[in-house]
Amino acid sequence: MGTSVFVVGIPLARLTVIVHPSLARTCKAKKTGRLRAKLKDDDDPLLQAAIHGASLRFQETFRPEPLFIDPYAGCFLPPNVEKDMEQYPLHYCLATKFIDDKLLSTMNHIDGLKQVVLLTDGMDTRPYRLSWPTSTIIFDISPESVFKRAAQKLEGVGAKIPKSCLFLHVPLESSDILEILRRKGFNGNRPSIWVFQGLSVTTLADFDELVSIVSSLAMKGCLFLGELPVWLAESEVGSKSSTKQWMDKLFMSNGFKVEMIHYGEVATNLGKELASSECEYILFVAEHLRFSDDQMETWRREFQRIEEDADEDGFEEL
The missing domain is CATH 3.40.50.150 (Vaccinia Virus protein VP39)
Structure with missing residues (x-):
């Protein structure tokens, strides 16, 4: 089973890493049946969606020429999840x-x-x-x-x-x-x-x-x-x-x-x-x-102050 690494420090030339599996990636909001099964240990849909987003950033970090580096995304990923090697949208x-x-x-x-x-x-x-x-x-x-x-x-x-x-x-x-x-x-x-x-x-x-x-x-x-x-x-x-x-x-x-x-x-x-x-x-x-x-x-108070100052000076209107 393949594994990836979780970055805990940057720049890449001086990485300190922890070995950690990654998640599958897809652009669509709905999860595949396989991914759903892998996240079965926690049924909170909000948590699953957040972990899914973290997995996308994690995989991007380790592409040959990443768009960005997220050195912390890997710490959110659950254990025992195989990496999906299929091509994914960006x-x-x-x-x-x-x-x-x-x-x-x-x-x-x-x-x-x-x-x-x-x-x-x-x-x-x-x-x-x-x-x-x-x-x-x-x-x-x-x-x-x-x-x-x-x-x-x-x-x-x-x-x-x-x-x-x-x-x-x-x-x-x-x-x-x-x-x-x-x-x-x-x-x-x-x-x-x-x-x-x-x-x-x-x-x-x-x-x-x-x-x-x-x-x-x-x-x-x-x-x-x-x-x-x-x-x-x-x-x-x-x-x-x-x-x-x-x-x-x-x-x-x-x-x-x-x-x-x-x-x-x-x-x-x-x-x-x-x-x-x-x-x-x-x-x-x-x-x-x-x-x-x-x-x-702020504008209302300033306008009120100007009106009050004008009244004090003997003017009824600005």
């Missing part, structure tokens, strides 16, 4: 690379951007593996049970957040995610960037609620990017024009201008070939066009 890994690059380039080119919100499956290793600017605050919104399990695994392999950064978790199950984010220090008067990849949503209403939360908290001009499951689309998925119209309507209703990113273009820009043209996700980047609730409140 959609998920292309999206991960695209999001990684967009995150860091945006962070490094906009003054004051120190807030990152990751809407994830609970096993996103970006807080540990990306080179964050000093004083970055990273918020992770994900299932509580998966996040706790992942945190224990990461601690066990010595994964650490940069000392100059702060990492905070918000349980997906929280009754008021917006309020908890604020309570933990999120500031709607400061720039932020939001990522949606891996977070499980069961209905269109669930996703629309999340977009509404982002719209309330994100300043005008902030970015929201990630992968959206195709099945959320109300229109015919096979029609690119109708899917785009649906995306425009969904995001614009929450104050975002959205752009659909084609996986094939991402692959070409990275010098890769897409193994399959079919994928059950839509890669997107959306720009917020509205002021956040905090910005509106």
Whole structure:
């Protein structure tokens, strides 16, 4: 039985490794019967989906010319799982690379951007593996049970957040995610960037609620990017024009201008070939066009102050 290695340190030239089996890889959200059987020891579908995503990053790390290196994905994988040697599509890994690059380039080119919100499956290793600017605050919104399990695994392999950064978790199950984010220090008067990849949503209403939360908290001009499951689309998925119209309507209703990113273009820009043209996700980047609730409140207070100052000076109107 073949095995792979789990990286616990980078760069590749100085790897410290632990031998660990890897998982099969597929672009589609549904699992094959074989993979389902291998994950039978734990029936939590959210955990299975998170492990599946980790396995895709793990296998990409050890390709001859990987799109990215995830030195921690291997610690999440279950034992006694044979490696699937079949060729696999690159959609998920292309999206991960695209999001990684967009995150860091945006962070490094906009003054004051120190807030990152990751809407994830609970096993996103970006807080540990990306080179964050000093004083970055990273918020992770994900299932509580998966996040706790992942945190224990990461601690066990010595994964650490940069000392100059702060990492905070918000349980997906929280009754008021917006309020908890604020309570933990999120500031709607400061720039932020939001990522949606891996977070499980069961209905269109669930996703629309999340977009509404982002719209309330994100300043005008902030970015929201990630992968959206195709099945959320109300229109015919096979029609690119109708899917785009649906995306425009969904995001614009929450104050975002959205752009659909084609996986094939991402692959070409990275010098890769897409193994399959079919994928059950839509890669997107959306720009917020509205002021956040905090910005509106700041404006209201400033306007009130100006009015009060004018009254004190003997003017009834501005």
